[in-house]
Amino acid sequence: MISTKHLEQLIEAAVFSSDKPLSIKKIKDQLLPHYGIATPQIKQALINIEKHYRPRGVNLVEVASGFQFQIKAEHNEDIALLTEEKPQKYSRALLETLALIAYKQPITRSEIEDVRGVAVSSHIIKTLIEREWIKILGYKEVPGRPSMYGTTKEFLDYFSLKSLDQLPDLIPIEESSIVNGTMQDIIPFNIKK
Secondary structure, three states, X not given: OXXXXXXXXXXXXXXXXXXXOEOHHHHHHHHOXXXXXXXXXXXXXXXXXXXXXXXXXXXXXXXXXXXXEEEOHHHHHHHXXXXXXXXXXXXXXXXXXXHHHHHHXXXXXXXXXXXXXXXXOHHHHHHHHHOOOEEEEEEOOOOOOOEEEEEOHHHHHHOOOOOHHHOOXXXXXXXOOOOOOOOHHHOOOOOOO
């Protein structure tokens, strides 16, 4: 048998040391198989860890793939001063394309181009696939069978989302600056890494 304190310490250490979010299933099957811990006990331990970290500079958060520690958003700029790496810069075209895929998936390249009014570079699609933010969901049953794109769990994890339901609401297109020839209102999320 394992004490509640020991269970929480094991889970905390595992999440802290993991380079990817940890799911409850992975915690149960790979970290705790010899302890016979039930899923509700793991969930309660995660709740207790989350509460412990709530007033601190990092928080335990649940994203699409599981649980991970994240720096509180209010500290991002200050913490960024410690790293010599420049944050990745993404073009407006890439962000617009990503936003359209996130909100309108499944969507084809030509449908993205229809909304944006310009061609979508192959480089943009390649970059989004390489970052594992989008994937091909299938092929549209029209001549040429174009690829239909959608977002991935990695996309949700990167933007600290559990599901697409957490995406901010879009403003109606009539109120958007899209009508005036820009895509300013279609990029609802911030790049953090």
